[in-house]
Structure formats: structure tokens, C-alpha cells
Amino acid sequence: MGLILHDFHPKLENFRDEVIFGLNKTPKQLPCKFFYDSRGSELFSQICELEEYYPTRTELSIFEKYKEEIRELVGRNALVIEYGSGGSQKIRLLLNMLDKPLAYMPIDISKDYLFADAKELSKDYPDLEIIAVCADYTKALKLPEVDVNFAKKVVFFPGSTIGNLDHKDAEKLLINTSNMLNQGDGLLIGVDLKKDIKILNAAYNDKKGITAEFNLNLLVRINSNLNANFDLSNFSHKAFYNEKDGCIEMHILSLKNQVVNIDNIEIKIEEKENIHTENSYKYEIKEFQDLAKKANFVPTKVWTDPSKLFSVHYLLVKK
Numbered sequence: 001m002g003l004i005l006h007d008f009h010p011k012l013e014n015f016r017d018e019v020i021f022g023l024n025k026t027p028k029q030l031p032c033k034f035f036y037d038s039r040g041s042e043l044f045s046q047i048c049e050l051e052e053y054y055p056t057r058t059e060l061s062i063f064e065k066y067k068e069e070i071r072e073l074v075g076r077n078a079l080v081i082e083y084g085s086g087g088s089q090k091i092r093l094l095l096n097m098l099d100k101p102l103a104y105m106p107i108d109i110s111k112d113y114l115f116a117d118a119k120e121l122s123k124d125y126p127d128l129e130i131i132a133v134c135a136d137y138t139k140a141l142k143l144p145e146v147d148v149n150f151a152k153k154v155v156f157f158p159g160s161t162i163g164n165l166d167h168k169d170a171e172k173l174l175i176n177t178s179n180m181l182n183q184g185d186g187l188l189i190g191v192d193l194k195k196d197i198k199i200l201n202a203a204y205n206d207k208k209g210i211t212a213e214f215n216l217n218l219l220v221r222i223n224s225n226l227n228a229n230f231d232l233s234n235f236s237h238k239a240f241y242n243e244k245d246g247c248i249e250m251h252i253l254s255l256k257n258q259v260v261n262i263d264n265i266e267i268k269i270e271e272k273e274n275i276h277t278e279n280s281y282k283y284e285i286k287e288f289q290d291l292a293k294k295a296n297f298v299p300t301k302v303w304t305d306p307s308k309l310f311s312v313h314y315l316l317v318k319k
Contacts, residue, residue, distance in 0.1 A: 003122040006144050008135040010109050016226055016263060023267045023275070030218055030252075032164060032278035037221050043214040050210060052202045055160055058310040059190045060090065066303045066312075067097040073301060073314050074098055074186065079150035081105045083137045083157045085113045090158045094188075095125065102148045103129040107137045138169075140176045153185040160192035160310070163247070163281040167291065170281070174295035183319040187297060191311045193304070194282045197241050204239035204248050204280075212237030215250055215277055228262040238274065250278040285311055 015034065022029045036044065048056040063070065074080075076099040082091055085108040095101055104121070108114040111134040118132035129148050135141050155177055162170050177187060204211055215237045219230040238251040251274040260267045269275075283291075288311070289299040297315035304311045 002129055003118060004129075004131045004144075005115055005118065006131065006133045006135075007111060008133065008141070010134065010136040010139075012109070019222055019226060020262060020265055020267075023262070023269075027274060027276055028269070029276040032250075034218060034221065035214065035278075037217075039220070040214060040217050043210060043217060046210050047206070047214060050206045050208065052206045053211075054199070054203060054309050055190075055192055058305050059158060059160075059312065060093065062303050062305055062310065062312045063090070063093050063097070067093075069301065069303070070094075070188065070312075070314070071097050071099055074101075074154050074188070075151055076100055077102045077149075077151040079103045079105065079146060079148070079153045081107065081143070081153060081155045083155065083161070084108055084159075085110060085117045088158075091121075091156065092124075094156060095128070101128065102150045103131060103146050105131045105133060105143070105146070107133045107135050107141075109134065109136045138165075138173055138176075141180065143180055153181055155181070155185075155187045155189075157187065158190040158312075160190050160280070162189060163192050163283075164278065166279065166281065171291055171294055174292055174297065178296045178317050181317045183317055185317045186300075187292075187313075187315040187317075189313050189315070191288050191313060192280070192282050193308055193311050194246060194284055195309055197243065199309070200241045200248060200282070201239070204250060205237075209237075211239065215239075215252060218277060219252065222262065226263050228260060230260055231258075234258055245279075246282055248278075248280040248282070249276065250280070251276050283311075288313065 018031060047053050078101050080101050085106060106118060114132050114134055118130050122130050131146060216232055219232060222228045223230050234255050236253045236255060238253040240249060242249050254269045254271060254273045257271045258269050285302055292299060292315050296318050298318045300316050301314040302311055
């Protein structure tokens, strides 16, 4: 078929300004979107293989076990829209299990990653129309025209990435998604479940220390890109489950009173002060379905693994 690239020129946040702004806030914070430089992406791939980190392998096992049901619900000749760059094994698994998908549209804010992944995928799926869209999928957007006669649109949002948003922002993303779809279109989404606190805490505090290195790599990136002087020996990784808010909180903990210089700007950090880097919200099944209903989605099917660690939902748009 072909490969079409659309650049909507989404506004890219200034790394320097966001870092300095976040570290001057109370409490201090660094956006989790900055985790994924080349080293961060490499470390996250290692995290996905860890014994303690269940989400990736569990979600893949759900797709594999229930592929016939998913295939039937999505139907024939679908346009598959993915939130993310589309380079993962999950989209390949989905495309392979579906009944003649006609087109695939990955949407991502990182143009270089997006277009590189789309070109690679087009080699492996020469009969599939691929329309790569550089845009911010967390904002309301209008999809480009697609020159194929697809039966319906299905948004694919795996990996429990919805959990990185608080409930208000998650609802906003779901509303924006339903608004760009038509009645009868679908959303196939991975959602991490609430479970034994020991399992949750272990998943973000692995024995090999890969998650700790992933978290602290933010400081390495700031040192490299912004001429900063973070001494990593003065910081440690901290992650725990906040039962009240239903989320894993990830922080970088300062081990001493210190002053860090970032691009000739001094940042004071006190001993035992936290720099908040990420939240990962977990849901009960009904809790997520109720959230989806607020965005005009009808819960149609949910699949889980035998231990109920993870869930995959198929939601239909109701206008």
C-alpha cells in the first residue's frame, strides 16, 4: 500500500525550562515524559523483562490468549490508531491477529522515533496503509483523511500508559478519544489493576536495581543536556504504593543538603527532600469502566490474566 507522514507540528516543551521550573516547585518534580532518551528507553526495555515487572508480559499473554475474541470484536477492515510510536511487539501482535486491517495510524509527539518506526513497520507490512501522525495525543485533535474504505476505527492504547495520568487527565484523554471517533468505533486499552501491595512495590523496586537506574537516569540526562552537576551518589531511588490515591509514586530522594547548578542556575535541595518523577495509577475493573462511561464509552468486554494482575478493555463509542 504505502506510507504517509503527517507532521502537525505539536508544541514541544522546552527541556531546560521545564526542568528548572519543576525543581523550583514545592514539592519538586520532573516530568516522567523526559525519562525516554536513548538510555532511558534502553533501561525501560530491560525493566519489561524483569521478573518483578509483570505488566508487559501479562498484557502480552492476555492478547495471545484472547486473540480470537479481540479479532471478532475489532472486526474486518479496521483502521487501527495507536497512541504511541508503534515500534513495539504489541502492535505487531495485534496487526497479525486482526482480520485484514486496512490501515494503521500511529500518533506520537516524537517525530524522529515515530517516522523511523513507521518506515520499519511499512517494510514488514507492505500491504498495509500506514499513516504516521506527529501530534500530541493527550490533546484534542482531528485525524487526517485516510484514503482507504475502512469499516471502523479502533484506538489501541496498550501498556497501562493511561495510569501515568491522574483521574481528571485520564478522563480528559478518554473524552478527546471518543470525540474523534464515531458511534460503533472502539478503544482497546491496557489498564493495570489494584492488587497486593507487595507485588506493586516489588515491581518498582526490582532486586537488580534497573528501575532505580532508570529513575536516576533523569539526572544523568540533565547533566548531559543542561550542563548540570548532579552527583548521583547524593541521590537514591524511592518508589512506593500510595494506597489512598491508588497509585505508585516514584521519587528521587536527596541524601544530603546540597546545591546543584543547572545551566548556571543554583537549585537548593535539602536532605530527605523528594523530587517527584512519576505516578502510576491502578484501577479496579469497575472503577475504570465508570471512568470510561463518563467519556461516552460503553464497556463491552474485559479480559484479565488468571491472577488478575492486569486488564485489557474493549470499549465502544456511544454518541
